[in-house]
Amino acid sequence: MQRIPQRILKSDRNRALKIALLTAFVGFNQGCSVGPKYTAPDIQVPSEFQTQLSNAIETQQIQLGEWWTVFDDDLLNNLVDRGLTNNLDIQQAIYRIQESRALRGVSGAALLPTVDTSGAYSRTESSTKLATGAFSPRITNSYQLGIDAKWEIDIWGRNRHSVEAAQADLELTVENTRDVLVSIMGEIALNYVELRTFQERLRIARANVDLQEQTLQLTQSQFDANLVSKLDVSQARSNLESTRSTVPTLISGVHGIENRISVLLGVFPGELRKELSISTSIPTPPTGVMVGVPTDVVRQRADIRAAERALAAQTARVGVATADLYPRLTLSGNIGFQAANSGDLLSSAARTGQFGPTLVWNLFDRKKLRDQIRVEDARVGQALAQYEQVVLVAFEEIENAMIEFQQEQVREEHLALAVIDARTAVELSRDRYRQGLTDFQSVIDTQSRLFQLEDTLATSNGAISTALIRLYKSLGGGWDSRDIIIDEQSMTKEGNS
16 A cells, blocks of 8 residues: 655645634634524414304403403412412422523533633652762742633534523423413312312202202101002112212312312412312303414413424524534633742743644544434424424314313203203102102102202303313413513523623
8 A cells, every 4th residue: 555645644734724724714704603593483373263153252362361360269369379389390490490591601601711720839858869978858849820711712603502502492491481380370270160069069969968868758757657668768768878979979079179279389288178168159251251363372372482492492403513513713821820939929930821722623523423413403303393283282272172161151051951940850750749649760760860960060060160271271371470480581681691
């Protein structure tokens, strides 16, 4: 194999160095920044919702700041306020914001020079053998003081892209925190409505127990008078015990939801039992609900905003990977003092120093660097697809919540009429039974049917309010009313400092 002359190799190295320095100089003066420039995606959403709206829902401008107040329930309002202050999931999310702020500061530090100071003292003892054979001790002191400085010139925007990614990550964390706020508000309201629903169902069950106890007493009296058979008494008692058996399950449901609300408010289970045990009616939604227009959803939903920030952060990382293809120029230097005596340490004779640029260019690992760029590009595609998926899921939740809210109201109307007729049927069947015009099975059937319908009606009343809460959640409502927790203004000031 023919050897390449050393002078040619040396000439090539000099030429490469000159090209690198010239490239760095031109890039620095022109303020080059490689990699893609981020532009938020323009998602085309429908101009209107697909669900056919009824009088209960209108597409007018909506204020979602404190949507839970539409139920006009003071305790619910109080629970939401306390939950947003004390909920531990929210506190964790706020600490994640603080973490992201600090990480952004770490990334921003790469744009600035680093300066280190150092000082040292050493004492060396040695001995020298004299002509007489004796040893003469020798002590040497050394005092050192220095300052080292280093600054990487961000020619290709590598560090700036890192800061862009860190800033987008911070904004992503903020949006995730807002999403937590929306979720916690919704969970508190949903559990509160479910609690009131269970309490209403428990009241209905106990009322039906009382009614069926009266029926049992009636049949027992008639049996004692030899007017009816033992079968009627057994049927009455069986129906009564069946209804009684639902009470423990409902009591367990009430206590379980009370405990859940306690945890959401950051207190131990049971601490709110006395406060929540005061039974009131199921929160009633307003007669008219406004949902805005589809474009409002993209601006309002925190999870959509978070997905967009994740895409921005990943796009910036493509720029970081692209900048690794180009040379990195660092200016470094130091100034120091070194003397044998502390009194001479700051004298001009003790001064030392050096300064010079350092150029690092990875010329022989280009394939790995380009593969890394392709990795980051693929992750951008994933982030974009994720963003589009979040938008689709958001509209799915909204459409489903609107349909559920409207149709549950229709269902509730029919159930209310059915309950009225069932109560009439119970009274008529009992009167006819007393008169001997019908058998006891008719009484049992109508009372069982009444209990079933009243329980279903209570569940439907709760389901209407639950559907409305889910609708407000799907619209992304609530976080803007409590954004003081996040304090974006101070966050911006920190980023500029």
